[in-house]
Amino acid sequence: MKGAAVVVGVGESPYYERGGAPETEFQLACIAIRHAVADAGLAMSDIDGVVSYMDRNEPVRLSAALGMGDLNWTAQTFGGGGNGAGAAVTLADAAISAGYAECVVAFRSLAQGQFARYGQAGRVRRSTGAAAFTAPYGVLTPAQTTALQTTRFMHEHGVSQDSLAEVALASYAHAQRNPRAIRYGNPLTRAAYHASRWIAEPFHLYDCCPENDGAAAIVVTTAARARHLRRPPVAIVAAAHGVERGDGAAAFNDVHFPTAHHRHVGRTLWARAGVEPADVPVAQFYENFTGPVLMAITEMGFCAPEELNEFVGDGGLQWPHGRLPINTAGGNLGEAYIHGFGNVVEAVRQIRGESTCQVDGAELSLSVSGPNYAPGSAVLFGTG
């Protein structure tokens, strides 16, 4: 923590529409990891740790297939959903800071064409655990669960449908500058947003992330090792993952419902970093759906919920003139849905000055993962 670990490489596979990848999910993971390790100027045999979240591609298989070094650290976070992106970075940071490993790959590979689609639900006769209280009522997918949270959030704070639209419009606008983005060449207008069909109210089609195939990875190492590598190191200034007391209850019974599960994460992150939201010029917010992004923006402390309409309105989230440009590579909505790990890669690129929507002189860059599925997580990157 606090500068011991730095990011020295980023990489991704090509990104595809669901079912469009000629590679398997495991191959996609290998491609992204190879690119990240090459970007770092390291040899694959230097890699001695692998971390991820909700991933099927096990570190031992990857290490054998790719020719990594002796493994000293493998870890994956508990908890559902894209919240694990930042949490995986904390696992890499922990391993480096504590000295368990020296060069750790954090990655996520997801081929929804090869495996189950996140927007679909299997048919089961008997729902068990927490799903027993939701699935019999047709509450099956993240779109539906986050819709229930967003409806209440909008009601409590007077948040407008146009504010939801601002999140989608920002992602799509930024994707138009990023040739890697799946929505590159497909801009979105406010009228098209509002005219699109409902998925689960208050979510229109464009409030919802696509289903994609792809993988993304970063390489984390020590500041000392980074001095001899080809890339300028990007510091993990602070990272946090966790959940506020009482907010782990199932079936919408969190004490603070509706919550993106980022109040505690935000307080912890800013305290560890010694900076505040106003110091951050650019951020990536995991957008499975637009509503949770708005909730996370407030819970991370960028504005009060009642200020959201003004904060995000009139392109407030868009590069280059917005109050807080977010999802500057296009995010999950516009670049690709790699379970939010593309957002981590983009947050690093902002510090390296390599974004296709580069915020001039960004010395801090925030990545907030997985709103609405506990535990939440966030990482603040900075100049090394």
Add this chain to the structure above:
Amino acid sequence: MTAVSALPDDWALPGLTPFNEAWFTSGAIAVQRCISCAVLQHPPEEICRACGSMRFEPAPLAPTGTVYSFTVVHYAANPALASSVPYTVVLVSLDEAPHVRVVGNLDGHDVTIGMPVVATWEERTADDGRTILLPQWRRP
């Protein structure tokens, strides 16, 4: 026993456990109550969050509440639901335990936050022949 669910009769049922059985079979709004400290918790958990006890009893509460949140689902996430959309999902805050939020379906799509609702039970038969009384919600 009015069926308000728009979902098919053979759609998923809750798997019964000793902890959720009262909720899904009693025909009452039977919230899990800790025998030691009387705290009400939902959905049922295997340990009391307040005192750590593992002994519970069902607490029948008034079958009334207000809509805390809702969504109208338009996209069928499973082909078996294609003829059911749009269907309405409500989160109901119970009058006698406002901190308890219950998921259910509501007949029709005319729904607002704060709207009063009363429970009704949808009778279904589990694979093992047991009768399940699924709590649902309707306007008073």
